[in-house]
Amino acid sequence: MNKIAILLVGLLATSISISAQKSLQFSQLQKKGKLVVVNRTITVESDERSDYIKVSESEGEGIIWLPVGNISTGIFTLELRGKDEFQKSFVGIVFNGQNDSTYEAVYCRPFNFLATDSVRRIHAIQYIAHPEYTWKRLRDERNAEFENAIQFPPEPNNWFSMTIHVTDTEVIAMINGNASPALKVNRLRTAKSGKIGIFLGAGSGGDFRKLVYTGK
Numbered sequence: 490m491n492k493i494a495i496l497l498v499g500l501l502a503t504s505i506s507i508s509a510q511k512s513l514q515f516s517q518l519q520k521k522g523k524l525v526v527v528n529r530t531i532t533v534e535s536d537e538r539s540d541y542i543k544v545s546e547s548e549g550e551g552i553i554w555l556p557v558g559n560i561s562t563g564i565f566t567l568e569l570r571g572k573d574e575f576q577k578s579f580v581g582i583v584f585n586g587q588n589d590s591t592y593e594a595v596y597c598r599p600f601n602f603l604a605t606d607s608v609r610r611i612h613a614i615q616y617i618a619h620p621e622y623t624w625k626r627l628r629d630e631r632n633a634e635f636e637n638a639i640q641f642p643p644e645p646n647n648w649f650s651m652t653i654h655v656t657d658t659e660v661i662a663m664i665n666g667n668a669s670p671a672l673k674v675n676r677l678r679t680a681k682s683g684k685i686g687i688f689l690g691a692g693s694g695g696d697f698r699k700l701v702y703t704g705k
Contacts, residue, residue, distance in 0.1 A: 513555060513700045515687075516540035525554035527589050529689060534696070541698040544689060551689035552583055552592075555700065559682035560584070563704025566652040567687070570696040571599035573645035579690020580697075581615075584655055586684035593618045593678055594688040595653050595662050602642035610638045616660055618677040639664050639671045648698070656680075 516533045518524050519542050524531065529551035534543045544553065571578035581596025594617050601613045615624050615636040627635045643649035643665060654661040657680045662672040685704075687697055 509703045511702055513557070513702075514540075515542040515553075515697050515699060518556060523556045527552040527554070529553065529694070539698065541696055543696050544687070544694050546577070546692055546694040548692060550691055551693075552586075552589060553687040553689075553697075554583075554586065555685050555687070557685045557702070557704075560685055560702075560704035561680050561682045562655050562657060563702055564652065564654050565685065565700060565702040565704070566650055567700050568648060568650050568698040569597075569687075570648045571597065571645065571693070573600050573602075575600050577692060578645075578695065579688075579693040580695040581651065581688045582653055582700075583686040583688045584653070584683065585678060585681055586686055587681070590620050592683065592686075593660070593676065595651070595660060595672065596688050596690060597639075597651060597664075598690075599643075599645040602639060602645045612636050613639045613642060614662060614664070614672045616662075616672060616674045616677075622677045635672075635674050635677075637672045640669055641665070641667055648696075 519531055519533055528547055528549055530545040532543050533540055544551065565582055567582050569580050571580045578599045579596050581594055583592045583594045586592040595614065597614050598612055601609045604610050611633060617624055617627065649665050652663045658676055660674050660676055661670045664671045689695055
């Protein structure tokens with residue numbers, strides 16, 4: 490293959506990649522009634538950049554299901570904000586959702602991002618596979634395998650991005666575009682097509698602006 494042909498193939502691949510990427514603005518979806526809210530309430534707020542959704546705190550875990558067709562693998566970048574309040578901020582992404590209790594998720598604990606306690610810092614980002622593999626079971630039985638510290642953590646009260654790359658066998662998570670993964674784990678559930686959503690841990694609220702994704 491000559492250089493021109495190689496260049497054209499590369500441009501075609503880039504074009505396909507860009508055209509396949511989709512973006513969801515959560516405030517717009519909420520205004521249109523397209524978000525399915527589980528055990529939380531939502532309000533639309535604004536800042537200097539744009540509108541976003543504020544999700545309430547509540548007992549138990551919460552999910553916001555997004556209007557996306559079932560996806561088995563892909564790359565998902567969520568723009569989100571938690572807070573620096575101990576045990577009050579658990580925010581992330583749900584994938585492979587089969588129902589409101591059966592799903593996988595990766596989430597952050599912003600109150601641990603800059604903790605001076607080294608044990609707390611290694612609990613900054615977490616993978617779970619409910620209902621079997623809760624954070625508690627994974628920490629008790631396979632400590633430090635499914636959670637990790639973040640090498641260059643965001644300020645806990647600020648907006649940040651979390652990107653997860655979901656393959657058939659692995660999940661790789663990156664924070665604020667850092668090329669070094671914050672978390673890389675083997676999946677604990679067989680890959681299936683499932684729903685995508687926002688995850689909130691027990692007692693947690695959070696702010697969420699958008700999701701950019703490719704998937705199949």
